[in-house]
Amino acid sequence: MFGKLKDKYDVRLLAPCKRLDVPVCAHADMLVGSLDGRVIVTRSYYEENKDLFSGVDPILTDEEHRREYPHDILLNFIDAKTAVVGLEKHVSKYAKTKKIINVKQGYTRCSTLVGQNFAVSADAGILSALSTLGYDTLKISEGDVMLKGYDHGFIGGASFAFGDDVYFFGSLSYHKDKDKIKGFLRRNGAKIHELDDTPLTDLGGAVIFDN
Secondary structure, eight states: OHHHHTTTTTTOOOOOOOTGGGGGGHHHHHHOOTTTTTEEEEEHHHOOGGGGGTTTTEEEEEEOOSSSSSTTTTTTEEEEEEEEOOOGGGSSGGGGGSSSEOOOSSSSTTEEEEEEEEEESHHHHHHHHHHHOOOOEEEEOOOOBOOTTTSSOOTTTTTTEEETEEEEESBGGGGGTTHHHHHHHHHTOOEEOOOOOOBBBBOOOOOOOOO
16 A cells, blocks of 8 residues: 555654554554644654654654543644644643644544645534634545544544645545545545555554655
8 A cells, every 4th residue: 555655755654652552553643743844752752763753853742642542642633834723631732832723522633634725524623623724624424434443443544635635545435425525625626546445544644744
């Protein structure tokens, strides 16, 4: 699945973090925050995996993940340019350096495919927050995303956007809202890339940096 990405990007697969639940312990949307174009990682994870961050100047936080929700969502927020969207009480102190729009869904970034000016999610609260910030939004049905160990995963964890490109870990063909999603993305000028002919799988999304 990652072969197509390696032709265009320097792909770095994250090492598992023993402080998180096994199915999501190597997910980018859990382990790596993004704020104003900079990576945020816990100091302990960085010290254990320095090679993964070569060429990157991360913000290091002494905060720590814990396995139980909501203590695992430290870096699981959306940086929406003029504000941060997330579960305010439990996101990193660094996210709180910007205006925060509080939402109930702690797995905020997991739950949402966010492009330059659009967002797709099954969570109405997140979409409402992003809509107030000028994003065009699409609400989809919950489910149809695989995540081993859970009933289902999230669309944000099964995709990522960079520039005009939107990538999916799997194929939209298996999602009940496939036509709605494709139409919405195309109306927003996105180029759709399906990385495998399998059901969408939540792999934790991606954090992309244009060095």
